[in-house]
Amino acid sequence: MRVPAAEGMESAADRHTAAIFSTDAEWADHLVAFVRAGLEHGEQVQYFADATEPGQVMRTLTDRGVDAASAVRRGQFVVTTAAETYLTGGRFDPDAMIELWRVAVESAASRGHRALRAIGEMSWAVRDIAGADRLLEYELRIHQEVFERLPLTASCFYDQRVVPHDALEVLAGAHLTRVGASSAAGPAPSVAVAPLSDRPGLRLSGSAGYESRRTVESAAAALAGSPTEQVTLDLSALDHLDVAALADIAQAAMRRLPARVHVLGAPPALTRMLHFFPELASGLEVTGR
Amino acid sequence: MTAATHLPSHPEQGATFHHPALFYTTEEDYLNGVGDFVRAALLEDRPVLVAVPDERLRLLKDSLGADRPGVTWVDMRDAGRNPGRILSMLQAFADRSGDRHPFLVGEPIWVGRSAAEVREATRHEALINLAFAHRDATILCPYDSALPRRVLALAHRTHPVIGGPGEYRPSPANLDPHGVCRDCDTTLPEPEDPVVLRFAEHDLAVARDTATHWAEAAGLAPARRTDWLLAVSEATSNSVRHGGGEGTLRLWRTSDTLIAETRDRGRMTDLLVGRRRPDPFSAAGGRGVWMMHQLCDLVETRTLHSGFVVRLHMTLE
Numbered sequence: 134m135r136v137p138a139a140e141g142m143e144s145a146a147d148r149h150t151a152a153i154f155s156t157d158a159e160w161a162d163h164l165v166a167f168v169r170a171g172l173e174h175g176e177q178v179q180y181f182a183d184a185t186e187p188g189q190v191m192r193t194l195t196d197r198g199v200d201a202a203s204a205v206r207r208g209q210f211v212v213t214t215a216a217e218t219y220l221t222g223g224r225f226d227p228d229a230m231i232e233l234w235r236v237a238v239e240s241a242a243s244r245g246h247r248a249l250r251a252i253g254e255m256s257w258a259v260r261d262i263a264g265a266d267r268l269l270e271y272e273l274r275i276h277q278e279v280f281e282r283l284p285l286t287a288s289c290f291y292d293q294r295v296v297p298h299d300a301l302e303v304l305a306g307a308h309l310t311r312v313g314a315s316s317a318a319g320p321a322p323s324v325a326v327a328p329l330s331d332r333p334g335l336r337l338s339g340s341a342g343y344e345s346r347r348t349v350e351s352a353a354a355a356l357a358g359s360p361t362e363q364v365t366l367d368l369s370a371l372d373h374l375d376v377a378a379l380a381d382i383a384q385a386a387m388r389r390l391p392a393r394v395h396v397l398g399a400p401p402a403l404t405r406m407l408h409f410f411p412e413l414a415s416g417l418e419v420t421g422r
Numbered sequence: 423m424t425a426a427t428h429l430p431s432h433p434e435q436g437a438t439f440h441h442p443a444l445f446y447t448t449e450e451d452y453l454n455g456v457g458d459f460v461r462a463a464l465l466e467d468r469p470v471l472v473a474v475p476d477e478r479l480r481l482l483k484d485s486l487g488a489d490r491p492g493v494t495w496v497d498m499r500d501a502g503r504n505p506g507r508i509l510s511m512l513q514a515f516a517d518r519s520g521d522r523h524p525f526l527v528g529e530p531i532w533v534g535r536s537a538a539e540v541r542e543a544t545r546h547e548a549l550i551n552l553a554f555a556h557r558d559a560t561i562l563c564p565y566d567s568a569l570p571r572r573v574l575a576l577a578h579r580t581h582p583v584i585g586g587p588g589e590y591r592p593s594p595a596n597l598d599p600h601g602v603c604r605d606c607d608t609t610l611p612e613p614e615d616p617v618v619l620r621f622a623e624h625d626l627a628v629a630r631d632t633a634t635h636w637a638e639a640a641g642l643a644p645a646r647r648t649d650w651l652l653a654v655s656e657a658t659s660n661s662v663r664h665g666g667g668e669g670t671l672r673l674w675r676t677s678d679t680l681i682a683e684t685r686d687r688g689r690m691t692d693l694l695v696g697r698r699r700p701d702p703f704s705a706a707g708g709r710g711v712w713m714m715h716q717l718c719d720l721v722e723t724r725t726l727h728s729g730f731v732v733r734l735h736m737t738l739e
Binding site: 323339340342343344345373375376377379380383384401402405406409410412413 | 658713
């Protein structure tokens, strides 16, 4: 069920941002702009620190003219840690995190705040933490399961000095809004995946081979877990997928039966493979190009 | 071992597998040898698959009746164009037959087959003995005596029983299928001026793009480019997964065929991989190799000391 966000709020697509930075100054720019806007709009602002020492967050805001200390005293600004939020229990669980957002938004509203605004440092994603491999699945799911439903604005902080280029590009691509340019060299990942902005579902683009299997697995997990009955998988910008990618998608779709995943713009490779393996189509409703 | 003069028309108790080669010269030989085999099977109410080249298919249909119940007719020139996909078809038919001992006619080699096709068809014949070793089935393989002598000699090594209508005998040759397959791993002719691309996992997308654009420039019909890309994709990813993490892709054309070759440091430990329709949901079932066989006009494989080689052929039509 879609719950209207607070009046005057931006669309869900604009409220889930990947903020990319590669220097402390860029980090501070993102931090200050985001926190200042939240405080000015009467929103509660939370910062989930991971690599950054919480005191550094406060000092940076103060140095840049944001009265963070007053905001903390009146409960409008909270600095906590990724360990207490994303990683409760020592592991990352997308379902638990989605529930945490619901509770946090309710709590902010009950304290009279207009909405909730949060910054999450995502550097933990590259550490050996149980469930960290589900981060992409989570980023893909929350557009529909969190931002379309809750008055939340969030900025996921991705530090290019910590997150490798390939992983960062894929994760940032799962956000419909991105700020900060990537400075790292390297080719773009062969596959990109993002939530659809106009309906529940995902868009896979590029060329999905063995090298992009983890991206496709995450996309399939997001499809399987989507709570909406109608889900669309837009493949109109996908040039190729291999049989392993199709099997992942097909298996995810089968977990949703009797509802079927509507596949839009299926590439010729998909149609050809269904000729050989028609059982892969059982959870799919395929529309070709 | 005593000479067998007739093929068993009804199986004994337990799993029994018969794989005779029938050498024929005339249409009359063919109709007697193959026709009698089919008629005997039908008398026993056995499921029958006849997979032979189209002109032989017409001959048999005219003789036996094209609408004869219980017979599945297949043009081997089409279904078996790539010899590497025939065994999958035979096993699927045997699977569908349940506990009714199936009778199959498979003629994978005919006059006009290229040397490369004959080699892979010989490998297929040897692998039949492995795949059906503990199954109930009788598979008759007709060989035209107009085929080169060396081809007919190979049939002695791939069939436990050889002969002609009414006069079959055990083959005196060494029948070890592994040995036959090793002998099929001959030196491949070197291409002239191929496009060469070394690849590891992070280069796979570039390898696919290179193969796609090259095939398009070489004139591969749009309808076949999808098959080409799917096959190259599976071959290159297999090199990364099973061939030591990297490989070399070479692309070249002959007068009428595009060829993509992957070389890596892998070994083919299971000779039957890709020779049976896999469970598409299982990553361990050889679905990539099976797809290559379905998609290509010829797949050549070589297990060499240096590693594993796959050549994917696609005809320009």
